[in-house]
Amino acid sequence: MLTFDILEYQERLKKTKARMAKQGVEVLLITDPANMNYLSGYDAWSFYVHQMLIVMIDEPQPIWIGRLMDENGAKATTWMYDENIMSYPDFYVNSEEYHPMQFIAEILTEIGHGNRRIGVEMDQYYFSAKAYMTLLQKLPNASFIDATSLVNWVRIVKSDQELEYMRRAGQISERAMQAGIQAIHTGARENDAAAAIYYELIKGTEEFGGDYPSIVPMIPTGENTSSPHLTWSDRYFEEGNAVIIELSGCYERYHAPLARTISVGHASDRLERLNQIVQEGIENVLERAKPGVYLEELEEAWRESTRRYGIEKESRLGYAVGLNYPPDWGEHTASIRKGDRTVLEPNMAFHFIPGLWFESDGIEMSESFVVTNQGAELLTNYSRELIVTSPYHFPTNSQGIIS
Amino acid sequence: MLTFDILEYQERLKKTKARMAKQGVEVLLITDPANMNYLSGYDAWSFYVHQMLIVMIDEPQPIWIGRLMDENGAKATTWMYDENIMSYPDFYVNSEEYHPMQFIAEILTEIGHGNRRIGVEMDQYYFSAKAYMTLLQKLPNASFIDATSLVNWVRIVKSDQELEYMRRAGQISERAMQAGIQAIHTGARENDAAAAIYYELIKGTEEFGGDYPSIVPMIPTGENTSSPHLTWSDRYFEEGNAVIIELSGCYERYHAPLARTISVGHASDRLERLNQIVQEGIENVLERAKPGVYLEELEEAWRESTRRYGIEKESRLGYAVGLNYPPDWGEHTASIRKGDRTVLEPNMAFHFIPGLWFESDGIEMSESFVVTNQGAELLTNYSRELIVTSPYHFPTNSQGIIS
Structure with a gap:
């Protein structure tokens, strides 16, 4: 069931250890599910309970600790190896008396790592304040180092196999976008369009299936286009x-997000104009994206392109x-x-998404590259x-809709 | 756009303040998105950045602070009121230099709450170790109290309106379960069944649309039934x-989870037997569920029912x-x-889900009540x-499939 060759995981581990050495970390406690997956292959919807991957600088394999x-x-x-997979009993789950980090701290002590320089992902969803305080208390001889994003920075340069997965995600994004656009008309509700999008996201293609995206499709409509993160309602389009529409296909947890703005029937001059400005800005930025360029230069290209408007x-x-x-998915x-x-x-x-949000409207157009x-x-x-799109039942097959 | 009457929000706030008083909390910093929604109505997929709802025991309205x-x-x-909505500039997002909790601590100090007894949700996904350490550092005159689950315990008894939303979620769960079962045959992949389920989850009914569930549908298949949290692959059913299938319909963020086990074609005697044991156990437990009963008595009823097997x-x-x-969704x-x-x-x-997982197989059957x-x-x-189900193209309309 491995998603990558075992050599690729070992290469990732090697790069991670090099960063650990540089930052003075002997033992890295990984709680970010993407970082756990990246180094071990672990893939399950179990991150709603505490779990951890432990990378020791002088050990060939990490240790996974989670729920039984x-x-x-x-x-x-x-x-x-199976002996590197350990688990805590269920009474640690959602308990006011016990905390999984007590169990993990005991394991660390037992295997001789309780007094080392320990890196933790301080600003990460799945490493709570309580988790940290429990480790501090149970490992008084350890010294803790903020290792937030240590593994994330290893991930920033992808392997060819990873990029292949992202291209597959991109194929799924295109299909889902098309399905969403075709579902937008006055006879449909926002959730109907979301359902059509979700179906394509998960169905994928004949060759490969889709995985769940890390963010749900966003479909802000009308005034709600002024706020990028409102999800759908069951109101009819008008x-x-x-x-x-902002969405992402996903393949083996890899994403390729895509955003577009749609007008249900005749578009306002303002929206037409904004779309042109953003389109031009995107072209100018994409032209500048080359090895050796600072990321802030892309922002500069955008600013140059749009400030005249x-x-x-x-x-x-x-x-x-x-x-x-x-x-x-960022x-x-x-x-x-x-x-x-x-x-x-x-x-x-990168997902390049120069969204513009105003008092009562907004526009989004994005490219993943x-x-x-x-x-x-x-x-x-x-x-x-x-x-x-045509406001009635079926959109015309005009510009913007690639069939 | 309010999901509940304003009086219901104010009633919830009142109950929350009563608990705060009991626990000695003067200012409650809420980062759990469900608790934020419960008290303020806030609903958006923005919890991937730091945000907070601040409840002050002596102020009539909470303050929302999030990203601009x-x-x-x-x-x-x-x-x-709009003046109770505040936001931090974008440079605080994913920065190694700035943290949104610095901004929030400054606001708390400015409005005179920097030296009070402050409750924080210590063991919650969206309150990171770094968030807590930043508050500790920036609010040296405050005293901090662990208020994890303070609001969650207010939520445990639902209003009639909340239950109405859960019943709607239940109607969606039934439809999605049926769609999933009908999509399971040897001509389909696991992700095809997941796509069919997702479509129904979001489409909902003619009367009301579906919201996204807080956990994706789980469809562990074959040997993977031994592990409850593996998501789908693109392998064909055999x-x-x-x-x-474990899934939940969702309406206005309210859930009604449901799990069933399916055999693709003739079921093994073992699976038939396990299903009977679990079925009997569920019946015995549901009979005992009445006001005044301790929750652990339901576990006792289960144990009594199943230990003979x-x-x-x-x-x-x-x-x-x-x-x-x-x-x-728990x-x-x-x-x-x-x-x-x-x-x-x-x-x-409650979601009552007595799943059994063995070395190489498992069974799940659940009821929300x-x-x-x-x-x-x-x-x-x-x-x-x-x-x-029939292993070929279309499942028979036999027992288990309600049409």
């Missing part, structure tokens, strides 16, 4: 509505993307914004013209 | 496979359920297990006989 009922899943999906964007323009679990490393001095390298991948020696390789192939 | 781009969404979905279950049998966000309060002395009250709701004066009211109506 998830042990079989860890044995099935990871490359490590003629004249603008609708934003009086557009100012407060929020970042995008972020590194790839492997992830809910609640985010990698939490480099961002496309002023001040980010990350140098573009081949096989890095890989940095190659030839420039930006897009992970999806979808027209950037404003998408105008 | 989510401010419009907060204004649209909450009942509070004749003789056992398949577990040599069955021992290590893990808990279920948990309180209702409103939630990814990654969990409420993180009461569990159906030995030692849980929660007394059943009318309008409490509400405690009423008449006993347990089921949120779904689905046969508990073992479901046997």
